[in-house]
Amino acid sequence: MDVMKTAIRFGVTAAAALLAVFSGWRVWDYYMESPWTRDGRVRADVVSVATDVSGLVSEVAVRDNQSVRRGQLLFRIDNERAKLAVRQAEATLAERRTARDQAEREAVRYQALLGSASVPQQKQEQAQASYDEADAYSQALADRDLAALNLARTEVVAPVNGVVSNVSLGPGDYASVGQGVLALVDSDSLRVEGYFEETKLARIHVGDPVVVHLMGEGRQLSGRVESIAAGIADRERSDTHGALANVNPTFNWVRLAQRIPVRVALDPAPQGILLVAGRTATVTVSSPSDQRTAR
Numbered sequence: 001m002d003v004m005k006t007a008i009r010f011g012v013t014a015a016a017a018l019l020a021v022f023s024g025w026r027v028w029d030y031y032m033e034s035p036w037t038r039d040g041r042v043r044a045d046v047v048s049v050a051t052d053v054s055g056l057v058s059e060v061a062v063r064d065n066q067s068v069r070r071g072q073l074l075f076r077i078d079n080e081r082a083k084l085a086v087r088q089a090e091a092t093l094a095e096r097r098t099a100r101d102q103a104e105r106e107a108v109r110y111q112a113l114l115g116s117a118s119v120p121q122q123k124q125e126q127a128q129a130s131y132d133e134a135d136a137y138s139q140a141l142a143d144r145d146l147a148a149l150n151l152a153r154t155e156v157v158a159p160v161n162g163v164v165s166n167v168s169l170g171p172g173d174y175a176s177v178g179q180g181v182l183a184l185v186d187s188d189s190l191r192v193e194g195y196f197e198e199t200k201l202a203r204i205h206v207g208d209p210v211v212v213h214l215m216g217e218g219r220q221l222s223g224r225v226e227s228i229a230a231g232i233a234d235r236e237r238s239d240t241h242g243a244l245a246n247v248n249p250t251f252n253w254v255r256l257a258q259r260i261p262v263r264v265a266l267d268p269a270p271q272g273i274l275l276v277a278g279r280t281a282t283v284t285v286s287s288p289s290d291q292r293t294a295r
Contacts, residue, residue: 035200039259040212040281045189047160048180051077052153057173064167067187068158074182075169077154086151089144096140160186190275192223192264194283197257204228204285210264213282214273222267225285229261 055077062074158164165183175181192212196204204225212221236248264283269275 035203035285037194037196038282040192040194040283042275042277042279043191043193044277045186047184049182049184050178050180051156051175053077053150054177057169057171057175060169062164066164068164070158070161072158074156074158079151079154082151082154085147089147093140093144096137100137158184162187185277191266192281194262195259196262198260199257201260204262209286211284215280217273219270221269223264226263226265
């Protein structure tokens, strides 16, 4: 009887020890080897919207944090000066067209009299030169088209679908060419980027399914690994004018694993989940072998 009790106690103790070893191994594998990270971010491309022509803002058609569609009017530059430029270019074009037609008629007439003693050679050459000079009509046509383009560009429209942010523009403000006046978050480029330790990259592959948990959100998102970054900045090295590497001479025995960005393409989000660029997330990658094991 005592032997049986001893055997039972031994078996229970051995089972507990094995369970503890297995649990410890699973915890180690999860935290040290499994491809997951709490260092994830929702990201999106941000377009800095600027005008292509300078001028006073006459109208702002959007408000801060408003959703817009591609081609929707954002703001308008006062176009009176652009309209005058178009009228001036059209007048110049009409003048050049008249001069070109007249020179063409004279060139044809003198060409018919080519070789005639009544028309000096010098006169014929002058007629041809006048026709060639009147070909500046092409330049006037280009100037007219440019003026029309500048007039059209006084209306600034959304280049992508998204949400307008940081609108600090108002009627009467002066907008300069190329100077960003508002930000447009491209909603079609929303994605998640997880920053994984380099020791976990061997278990991450393009196409692997991904589960994303946003901080403060009970429901999860799904997606797939789209790409892995090709490089990150080396903080231990800087360039010099002599084209030689300037390397930090210090070296620590304890080396922290570098974090590599992994881009995740998201599936359509469940209704009600707010995807805001900059939100933090936990990103977990499931490899095909993990899925087979789960099944």
